[in-house]
Each structure stands twice: as C-alpha cells, then as structure tokens.
Amino acid sequence: MACINQKCRNPCKQAGICSPDQECQVLDTYPVRTVMCVCPADSIATNDGRCKAIVPVECKADLECADFERCVKGSCIEACRIDPCGLNALCTSQNHHSSCSCPSHYVGNPHIECSNGN
Secondary structure, three states: OEEEOOEEEOHHHOOOOOOOOOEEEEEOOOOOOEEEEEOOOOEEEOOOOOEEEOOOOOOOOHHHOOOOEEEEOOEEEEHHHHOOOOEOOEEEEEOOEEEEEOOOOEEEEOOOEEEEOO
C-alpha cells in the first residue's frame, strides 16, 4: 500500500502502471514505495514495455545440427519439414537437405506429385 491522493491504496491497481504482459510489484522502500513492472521468467521487456520470450539459440548454421536437420531461425529442424516433397513422394533428410523421390511403381515429379504408374 502507498499513500495516493491522501488515501492508502495499492499502486498496482492504478490504471496504466504496467503493460498487460507485465506483473506489477510494490517494493517496500523508504521513504516512498517503489513500483516495478516485471516480465515473467524466461522473458525480457522490449522498448514498448511488452514482454518477449527469451528463446535460446540452438544453432547458427546447418553444421551445428544433426545431419538430417537444418538450422532455421536458431532452431534445428528436420530438413523434410522445411522443404517438403510433393503428394505421394518420399522425403529423405540427409546432409542438411531434403531429397525427394517417387516410390516404386510411381512416376512423376517428386517435388510436385507422384502418381501410380500402373
């Protein structure tokens, strides 16, 4: 509680103290109370007062990932998920790339569609 307009009030209940992302905390400092707007754990305040999740960077280049994965925006992701093949095609992730092929007895462009050749 703090003295606000000669009344004992919770300063965190005042409108516009913190952004909706932040939690208002009152520190019992002397001679006046201190109000802090705090982001949840694993996040950081941005310049506009919002909270942004801190995402750990897993990789910076493909070589930092497993052979079947690619580095995309700091995360290792299976190559076939990044570069999927066409309809009915088989995808193999290897050397940080996806490789598409049609299954046996199927024909066509594996990047677009494989059709039953029978």
